[in-house]
Amino acid sequence: MVDLLIDIRMAEGKVSTLTLNNDSSAILFKVLEDEIFTEHDIDSTTYMTSYNYYLLNPAKFLRITDIVIDSLKVRQQELTTGRRPSN
Numbered sequence: 001m002v003d004l005l006i007d008i009r010m011a012e013g014k015v016s017t018l019t020l021n022n023d024s025s026a027i028l029f030k031v032l033e034d035e036i037f038t039e040h041d042i043d044s045t046t047y048m049t050s051y052n053y054y055l056l057n058p059a060k061f062l063r064i065t066d067i068v069i070d071s072l073k074v075r076q077q078e079l080t081t082g083r084r085p086s087n
Contacts, residue, residue, distance in 0.1 A: 001054070004047070005064065005065075009068060
């Protein structure tokens with residue numbers, strides 16, 4: 001679930017940086033989301049079922065969200081500095 005959410009958040013970021021109208025942004029995001037689901041061998045129904053499970057289990061959801069955020073921060077730093085952050 002973590003890798004899937006990372007990919008979805010990255011797709012959201014890509015779409016949000018483009019100067020598209022809302023309809024075009026939604027269409028592009030849906031295309032990217034479908035590609036992500038295919039890449040992760042999951043369908044939208046299974047994703048939503050899993051996502052809803054985590055929403056109903058806040059401690060697990062927060063743990064996953066923290067991992068996703070930390071992973072995205074590391075990726076951003078790697079892109080801006082060319083290296084992984086040190087601990």
